[in-house]
Amino acid sequence: MKNGTITRRCRCTDPETGKDLGASCPKLQSRRHGTYGVFQELDPAQDGRRRRFRRGGFETSAKAKEELDKVRALMAIPEEDDAWGRTQISDLLENCVKDKSPLPDYDETRRRFQTGQALNSKVTVGEWLDAWLAGRKRLRRGGAARYECDIRIHLKPHLGHLRLDKLRVHHIDTMFDAINERNIEIQEQNAQRRAVANELKATPNKGAENRARRKWLRAQLEAMPPFRRITGLNTQPHIRDTLRAALNVAIAQQVMPAFNPAAHVELLPGTKPKALIWTDERIARWEETGEKPSPVMVWTPEQAGTFLDFVAQDRLYMLWRIIAFRGTRRGEACGVRWEDHSAKARSLAIATQLVQDGWDVHEGAPKTDSGFRLIALDDETNNGLLAHKARQQREREEWGEGWQDTGRIFTQEDGSLLHPGKVSDLFERLTEAAGLPPIRLHDLRHVAATLMLAAGVDIKVVSETLGHSDTRITRDIYQSVLDDLARDAAEKVVQLVPHARRPLAAVPDDEPKSKTAPRRPRMVPPRKGDASPQDRSA
Template sequence: MSDIYRRCGCRRDDGRLYGPLPDRATAAQKATACPILQRDPKHGTWGFAVSGGTHAGSGKRIQVRRMGFATKREAQLERARTVDQVASGGFRGDRKITIGEYLPSWLERRVRDGLRPSTERMYRRYIEQDIVPSIGRIKLAELRRFHVDRFIQDLTGAGRGATTVRRIHASLSSALTAAERLSLVDTNVASKIALPSTGKKKTRIWEPETVREFLDFASTWRLAPVFELAVFTGLRRGELAGLRWVDVDFTRRELTVRQQRVQVGREVIEGAVKTDSGQDRRVSIGGEAVGALVAWKLGQDAEREAWGDVYRGDGYVFTYEDGRPLRPNHISRTFDTIVERSGLPRMSFHDLRHEHASLLLSGGVDIAVVSKRLGHSTIAVTSDLYSHLLTDANRAAADAAESILPPRSRTHSAHTMASNENKGPGLSSETLATTGGGE
């Protein structure tokens, strides 16, 4: 059957539309077409139908139909252009699919590709509660920057925080980038959108004396070793919760960070650590951290013996009394309680990670080593987070460079001062000679 045809808006006696009349129609096709089409070449308009690939979500074949051409020649030319776009990969897929239909299929693909459960939960919440209710009915191919801009403005006007608005925008932009890569849209229209500014969050850290005061106050609590290890290693909460005894090497005095346990709602999920560079990283530990782990292991062994057969030991380092691994939220809640009762300045558990970085940088440890211990993706991330601490390190470096040289002799110092007095407020003779200013 020819895919070039004519069609009109005439209806049969039963109210149904007549069928199309293909360019090379069979007797059966003529029987269902409008009788006027068959005798009047100017009646109706021309159109075509070609295959346009498969649906982005369902995988079903897409049939591209175009109508409204005044002549057969116009329909043939447009058909040829469409076929060429499909063959070259430039055809913009199913132009009927809406944002609301596309986003779930995009998210499912991300999940299959290994998207972290916590990130999936965040994306799904933003899609279902924010994006789809606002712009879900708009066709993907018809979404424009003014749609996205108005959506962002509406979120801000509704009182949503700048950080949340940016995350919602990032979710939509990621989906549209994938649509552009799949040739479903011409470009990512979420790019170049004005977003609300977020003030740089100041990292809160305690002075070293306050850290020691906290550790002393927390020493009577069962989870004290968890907090000691957080201060002395900078491990994330999920990494501490996922630490196993097989990852602890007392001989080498180091930990290997192989997995993390993150809390998504009420569910705790174990998986790879946050960054590729942080995966399987080795973190050396000092004597105090080793002592804390040894004390914890002795206590855990005693609990195992006390609980007997009902003890649930799976090899995790930090567990409840019955051997179950600690839930990440339990660690944070216990920390908050201790801080509140101690009367110390408020901090979150995650701030202990910043505390570790601060202690290292203040002690003159190279930023590359700090970045490696923390498992940051790049040194630039570490530098951006702790730039205020690097200022002090720079000052200390300047003093250290001068301290290497032997002190000036008294004779030289007196001569220099006398020369400067003779020259008045201008440059010294040594400086003039060096710069060429004495010529």
């Protein structure tokens, strides 16, 4: 390494030529005149170009020497025979000259150099998240869409401007604090909109005063933000996990320090919604407030029967029946093919599904490996599928050349694929028309689980039928249902033993007191023929 030099110069010019006097200025003999600068020869660039580190404007030679010492300390980080490392340090110093930026911290630069990280990286969190997501080649569309949503809605707006290597835990904590504050604002605005909407619904059209009131209420609704969903406590861990996964790759590729701040972020505890049954009390409360007791609600067997009776003539009746009794997912029911149905074996193979990506629909594999499964069918469902096939054949003949042969069991009238989103919308309309309390189409799958559990089906069979990878998942989701069944079982056990439910009688101890402490009355039922205490004392 060549020695650097400290220079001194001023801006004085020759009055005759107008050129800078430079080091020949006579006033430089005074220490207060001019400024000091540093000069250090750097390693040549990869193309052989000569490079120098120059920086001026120091008021004293001591400050200039301090800057030069920092430059030389940085250049001494690589070994003398490490040509590549020396080039990297020289690149770093050259960029400092071009950007007029301060010298990097010695300890940080040394650590990054020793761990093989890029020294000149100025990648932002947003740029890295985009690059990371683009490099995930094995993601399913649904997973990619979920990651993209986390990045676009939350991570980039809050963290995207930060340099990747400068990201810290407190930055991420601040993001989640902002999300929770935004949730409170959304909930308040939703409550205000719901109150106005309920008043509008309750205000009759009859009468000029009522019509004026309704007009004013509609204007209020138009001025309010639409109903929005909050980013709940159960969603926030997924946002954190998305960031953590992206940062893990950055660490593996030595783009950032070997510390993942997302792994050290603590979130407010969230609980998975439990499946609750629509009891009479819950229905009354829902009718009064319009709020569901839980995001996951389940019909009773009687309510499920009412729905199936109501949709008995619907062309998708067998789809509703299969979900209600066998618990298939929406995409699985929409995507099942005739080749997956064995009438002889009375079974239905789940080997594919229709996935909704935005509003586009495409075919995909089941959600998990355990999603590939064989579902047993009862006789009525098996025969119902054969009748449905005959009906579909008639539709095919009516459409003629316009029929689209997709091979699916459940299709639109022209044979084209069902849209899962439209199926959910239809289910919601049918539920309301049937006069039943609301559940989601996915909750009809929970109805199937409840029916199987109530029928005494083993939890492992229920788990396999639903396509869960572990019975613990089934128990966790339906724990409240299992508790209800356990209470019912306890009642049935007691009812098996016939006995008269008479109150227990307290029999006092008439023996004389002894030196020991008196005994407490023994609680025993009276025996037939025993005299009462009053009779014995007579």
